[in-house]
Amino acid sequence: MSIQLYFNPLSQPARAVHAILVIGKIPHDLHNIDFMKQEQNTPEYKKISPSGNVPSIVDGDIALFESHTILKYLAKKFKLEKLYPSDIVEQARLDQYLDWHHTGTRNITLVARDFVFYPKFLGKPAPENKDERFKELEWYLTTFEEIFLGNGKHKHILGFDEPTIADLSAVCELVTLFMLNIDLAPHPHLHQYLKHMLSIPEVNQVHQPVFGFTQKFGENLRQEYIDLMK
Ligand SMILES: N[C@@H](CCC(=O)N[C@@H](CS)C(=O)NCC(=O)O)C(=O)O
Known part of the structure; x- marks a missing residue:
């Protein structure tokens, strides 16, 4: 079924x-x-x-x-062992990211919602604490790079050899950065990670509709993002 x-x-x-x-x-x-x-x-x-x-x-x-x-x-x-290993220690390591994600990486969408989507599509005024929220978001991006990408040592979250469900969750969230047009220059490991994850054909495939949306509605899209949306 x-x-x-x-x-x-x-x-x-x-x-x-x-x-x-x-x-x-x-x-x-x-x-x-x-x-x-x-x-x-x-x-x-x-x-x-x-x-x-x-x-x-x-x-x-x-x-x-x-x-x-x-x-x-x-x-x-479906016994997708590489995506979520059956070993409980490996599971616990991945669960750390999955739990952190909700209040960590997920901030990207909350900022995009308040400062881009609501004002642009619903006419709702953006909150006044823009500097504070973007500064906080920068902190989450840096923390993601430090803790979960080992500052560039890891190809996948927490150093797993193959992509896991933590990576699937993360990359889908990180793509929302494109609408925020945040400069990735201070985040080279994040940039490299996005490039790698979006080169996985299935991951790229499920992003095609959102790439179309971003190309249509994103303002002054940075070249680095245009290059990632292939
Ligand atoms: N923690 C939930 C978050 C789900 C969520 O926020 N979904 C949003 C879309 S990204 C939604 O359905 N929003 C409906 C609404 O805003 O009414 C999960 O990981 O599934």
Whole structure:
């Protein structure tokens, strides 16, 4: 039976789940949830995802929301050992990133939401603490490079030989930097990491819609980002 994925291609966590389905060659059907039509808040959808968020999946009798829960479930169910090893120590190491992500890397989207998406598409004024929020974001980017990329020593998060679900979650979030147009020059390890992750065909594939969106709506896009969106 195919996995039913409820998603939106512009959603970072939804792309991460889409990526594991494609990488793992897991049979699946995609159901686009249109935020403009508020489809995430219908009573019918909330039976699947009570939080009213994407991604969510239905697998036979079970419905799940929260991307990291779904990524772990799919990796375990389909024995995608490299993406989420069965060894509990390796799992715990990856869980460190997955937990940190929600209040760490995820800040990229929160800043983009408040300073780009809401003002641009909903006409909502941007908060006044722009300098503070961008400074805080810089701190998270530096911390990501230091702790999780070992300041360039690691090709993948925490030095795993192959990409893991931590990398899938991270790269989907990092791509939102493009809309923020943040200068990557002070973050060479992050730049290198993005280049590598986006060269993985399946990861690149699930990003094509968001690349189209970014090229259409991104303002004064930096050449480094244009080069990454191939
Ligand atoms: N922690 C959740 C975050 C999910 C989330 O924030 N999804 C957003 C899209 S990126 C959403 O569905 N938003 C619906 C809304 O804002 O109404 C996860 O990792 O799955």
